[in-house]
Amino acid sequence: MSFFSNLFRDIAIDLGTANTLIFIRGKGVVLNEPSIVARERNTGKIVAIGHEALLMHEKTHPGIITIRPLASGVIADYEATEELIKGLINKTKTQFSFGIRRMVIGIPSGITEVEKRAVRDSAEHVGAREVYLVTEPMAAAIGIGLDVKEPMGNMIVDIGGGTTEIAVISLGGIASGESLRVAGTDITNTIIRHFRKAYNLAIGERTAEDVKIKIATAYKPEKEMTMMVRGRNLVTALPEEREVNSATIREAIATPISQIITSIKKSLEVTKPELSADILDRGLFLAGGGALIKGLDKKINEETKLAVHISEDPLTAVARGTGEVLENLEKYRSVLLATKRY
Structure with a gap:
């Protein structure tokens, strides 16, 4: 059998x-x-x-x-x-x-x-x-090892490709939260639009994803990074390569990052006081591919004054x-x- x-x-x-x-x-x-x-x-x-x-x-x-x-x-x-x-x-x-x-x-x-x-x-x-x-x-909360059934508030922010899932979990249920349709794909598309507008350069989705992984930052780093990006010049229609730095990309992706942080704040506003006290004590947990954007934890900490923990291997949480x-x-x-x- x-x-x-x-x-x-x-x-x-x-x-x-x-x-x-x-x-x-x-x-x-x-x-x-x-x-x-x-x-x-x-x-x-x-x-x-x-x-x-x-x-x-x-x-x-x-x-x-x-x-x-x-x-x-x-x-x-x-x-x-x-x-x-x-x-x-x-x-x-x-x-x-x-x-x-x-x-x-x-x-x-x-x-x-x-x-x-x-x-x-x-x-x-x-x-x-x-x-x-x-x-x-x-699932992300369970995946990173939180006890979702305990009478304790745990805040999870799962930034995926299509949605950012924000939830305060207690007693096996979601006490408050939001499913925001702004996430990794929006950040990638913002980078594509930035190159068209700022440099007259058309770049593909894979190139924009590469830029996001290598030099995109949500918070000013100690040392700015640069990389060479290849695309097609929209004026001459010829292939072109140009250098970009992390400061300009940070400025370009500020809007979707700000939308995510605003949604985190909104979820905190409607959270019950006792659960808020738990979150203040424990901090919030980041999961999903978006958690790997450099400096995002520092940016959220600066805006919410909460400790921010990036889960181990956030992509598989x-x-x-x-x-x-x-x-x-x-x-x-x-x-x-x-x-x-x-």
């Missing part, structure tokens, strides 16, 4: 706008790939998924298109999302894997019933027998949390979301 039960796997997924991570029971996080697919324009046939599709992104000919099936943390292209999930799960398959028994998926806290149902349907269509949903801030829920379903049943059946 145990042999046959091993043929069916239990999987947890952090289905993100920028990246999708897969956790398999007993193995941990086994896959972290970009949430992107490439397909033939005429036939609709999928030609690449994940890393392979990202290599094609912005370098395709008219016969191939690349699609990011998720936008602002929710499904924008239903068919492409199913292909993405199916393709990434297939990458983790072993020779004796027959199907999926249970699947836990992390979703933004602010999504609608219709959006929840779309996620559940996608999971069922790729073969999951039982599907469970958990909010991303709750939600995936590890959904995995923890998967491995202890009975313990965390109260944090799972119910979805209406229509």
